[in-house]
Amino acid sequence: MITKLLILPLFFAVTFTGNKQQNSMAAADHSGTLKITFINTVKGEPIQLNTGNYTNPFAEVYSISKFKYYISDVTLSSSGINFRQQESYHLIDENNSASLSFSFSLTTNTYQSISFLLGVDSIKNVSGAQTGDLDPLNDMFWTWNSGYIMAKMEGKSLQSKVVNNKVEFHIGGFSGTHNVLKKLQFNFSANQILQIKKDGLSEIIIQADFDTWWQNPNDIRIAETPICSVPGALAKKIADNYSNMFTIKNVINH
Amino acid sequence: MLSIIKLKSRIIIWLCTGIILFIFLVGAGKKTSITQQLDAPENPIYLEFKIPAGWPKPPANIYANNRLTEQGFQLGKKLFYDGRLSKDGHFPCASCHQQFAAFANYDHDFSHGFKDAFTTRNAPALFNLAWMTKLHWDGGINHIEVQPLGPLTSVIEMAETLDSVLYKLKKDSVYPKLFKAAFGTTEINSQRMLKAIAQFTGSIISANSKYDKVQRGEAKFTLSEENGFALFKTKCAPCHKEPLFTDNSFRNNGLSVNPFLKDYGRQRITNDKNDSLKFKVPSLRNIMLTFPYMHDGRLYSLSAVIDHYRSGLITTQPTLDPLLVNRIPISNNEKNELLYFLNTLTDTSMTKAARFAQ
Numbered sequence: 001m002i003t004k005l006l007i008l009p010l011f012f013a014v015t016f017t018g019n020k021q022q023n024s025m026a027a028a029d030h031s032g033t034l035k036i037t038f039i040n041t042v043k044g045e046p047i048q049l050n051t052g053n054y055t056n057p058f059a060e061v062y063s064i065s066k067f068k069y070y071i072s073d074v075t076l077s078s079s080g081i082n083f084r085q086q087e088s089y090h091l092i093d094e095n096n097s098a099s100l101s102f103s104f105s106l107t108t109n110t111y112q113s114i115s116f117l118l119g120v121d122s123i124k125n126v127s128g129a130q131t132g133d134l135d136p137l138n139d140m141f142w143t144w145n146s147g148y149i150m151a152k153m154e155g156k157s158l159q160s161k162v163v164n165n166k167v168e169f170h171i172g173g174f175s176g177t178h179n180v181l182k183k184l185q186f187n188f189s190a191n192q193i194l195q196i197k198k199d200g201l202s203e204i205i206i207q208a209d210f211d212t213w214w215q216n217p218n219d220i221r222i223a224e225t226p227i228c229s230v231p232g233a234l235a236k237k238i239a240d241n242y243s244n245m246f247t248i249k250n251v252i253n254h
Numbered sequence: 255m256l257s258i259i260k261l262k263s264r265i266i267i268w269l270c271t272g273i274i275l276f277i278f279l280v281g282a283g284k285k286t287s288i289t290q291q292l293d294a295p296e297n298p299i300y301l302e303f304k305i306p307a308g309w310p311k312p313p314a315n316i317y318a319n320n321r322l323t324e325q326g327f328q329l330g331k332k333l334f335y336d337g338r339l340s341k342d343g344h345f346p347c348a349s350c351h352q353q354f355a356a357f358a359n360y361d362h363d364f365s366h367g368f369k370d371a372f373t374t375r376n377a378p379a380l381f382n383l384a385w386m387t388k389l390h391w392d393g394g395i396n397h398i399e400v401q402p403l404g405p406l407t408s409v410i411e412m413a414e415t416l417d418s419v420l421y422k423l424k425k426d427s428v429y430p431k432l433f434k435a436a437f438g439t440t441e442i443n444s445q446r447m448l449k450a451i452a453q454f455t456g457s458i459i460s461a462n463s464k465y466d467k468v469q470r471g472e473a474k475f476t477l478s479e480e481n482g483f484a485l486f487k488t489k490c491a492p493c494h495k496e497p498l499f500t501d502n503s504f505r506n507n508g509l510s511v512n513p514f515l516k517d518y519g520r521q522r523i524t525n526d527k528n529d530s531l532k533f534k535v536p537s538l539r540n541i542m543l544t545f546p547y548m549h550d551g552r553l554y555s556l557s558a559v560i561d562h563y564r565s566g567l568i569t570t571q572p573t574l575d576p577l578l579v580n581r582i583p584i585s586n587n588e589k590n591e592l593l594y595f596l597n598t599l600t601d602t603s604m605t606k607a608a609r610f611a612q
Contacts, residue, residue, distance in 0.1 A: 128399030
């Protein structure tokens with residue numbers, strides 16, 4: 001028992017030291033914490049899973065039961081120097097409030113932009129069994145055509161003629177012509193100053209609006225394509241649309 | 255008088271209780287120490303992945319992030335043979351991958367799954383997987399570790415969910431200890447389970463058939479086998495390349511489309527019409543044990559397979575492999591000699607190895 005008691009704190013100590021090294025953006029002496037929070041919306045209003053009724057640009061009414069996507073390779077840029085979070089893979093799941101924010105330590109600095117990948121990079125798609133946010137338990141990994149679903153929406157609409165009026169967009173594909181990965185960069189506006197202070201906490205609030213999935217540049221009508229469950233042309237069209245879903249709403253230096 | 259008896263009996267009761275309690279505590283103490291011993295991290299016994307002499311290096315190191323240990327291998331083997339990985343307990347990995355059939359499904363075109371379902375393709379043999387960059391007939395699986403997710407969650411195979419399998423393993427009395435032995439802590443998660451299974455399946459090497467012994471100078475072909483080998487090199491080897499007896503490519507070998515399955519093979523994975531009706535070239539090692547043949551197990555004998563290549567195959571499909579446009583001319587005598595040679599590819603030292611057995 002005593003050995004167990006001794007091992008436990010030792011284990012945690014090792015684990016946390018390991019994590020700190022992984023987030024090697026931060027030099028231990030000169031770092032603060034950056035928290036990134038995602039707010040998932042439809043036309044600016046927070047998503048109401050299952051209960052909300054929404055209308056897309058083609059006057060098709062639908063509801064949303066699942067909305068989740070991967071954010072990876074989060075990188076902050078200061079005067080042209082990139083500070084990259086190591087092992088940066090985050091599953092943002094509207095159904096799991098704990099997943100909507102993540103924090104990591106970052107070197108004290110003033111930053112002008114943030115970039116991230118919407119999806120999971122190709123290497124991780126071909127590197128075998130993963131854990132944490134990349135665990136296949138999260139229902140974001142295809143079992144018959146190996147690879148991650150980068151973003152997923154499920155819901156219902158009377159305009160869908162498939163079983164139970166399902167609407168399902170499982171968007172994935174990481175190689176060649178099927179690649180749906182989107183590297184997105186956002187410059188902070190003049191009134192959004194991200195200043196990481198020593199031992200301080202700053203927060204970036206990012207809005208993800210589902211309404212963008214339906215158009216610009218590609219019109220996606222439920223009546224025509226209620227289901228997308230494989231990599232390919234349709235997935236690419238939807239991904240082109242959803243690459244516009246993010247807006248930096250606010251930057252707060254607490 | 256009565257009270258003395260009462261007192262005596264009370265003393266006896268207390269004494270007995272004390273003794274029982276003492277035994278219990280000592281026993282419990284012992285039990286704890288036994289548990290601790292089992293829980294204590296074991297020294298990993300590292301295993302070397304040995305590439306058979308003269309073989310090419312595998313295209314990628316499947317154990318780069320999954321160092322082979324005896325403990326990991328043994329855990330993977332237990333999982334491979336454990337029916338609890340399936341929903342109703344009847345379908346371990348081994349139900350479709352039988353050792354005596356070179357880990358294919360003996361005498362089954364399709365395999366049985368949950369609720370009397372049939373699979374839609376012939377269960378492939380499992381050996382020399384480290385040389386295979388893409389698994390399954392259509393190459394849809396890109397890493398050995400993630401392969402089990404397919405059959406495990408398929409409603410016509412093991413029909414389970416990852417959640418449920420992990421729950422069963424966690425509440426088992428033995429598995430937490432085995433996971434600790436293999437991975438350092440008792441934590442059971444999907445990554446560890448999949449890595450352990452890969453340690454077992456990837457370790458199944460078949461490189462000790464008569465053919466291999468001849469190559470190493472330890473045995474000699476008979477005249478018929480020798481002739482068959484020469485024929486093999488000109489007629490079969492372009493696709494069934496030595497020493498793995500496959501080039502791991504995807505080809506259309508001119509089979510008609512099964513009207514029930516309408517299986518177009520690799521096209522489903524790549525969405526490319528040029529891949530229509532292409533399936534993986536299987537290894538010919540242990541071919542005598544892995545019947546029936548082809549992706550849907552439609553041919554029950556090697557004689558029928560050779561007949562397919564010399565006279566049966568459809569030459570009008572646009573994606574037919576260029577090597578097959580004129581079929582493969584093989585005389586009856588050549589066919590017999592080829593069969594003699596193919597017989598030399600059976601590796602009973604693998605199919606009977608206690609190390610891979612349940």
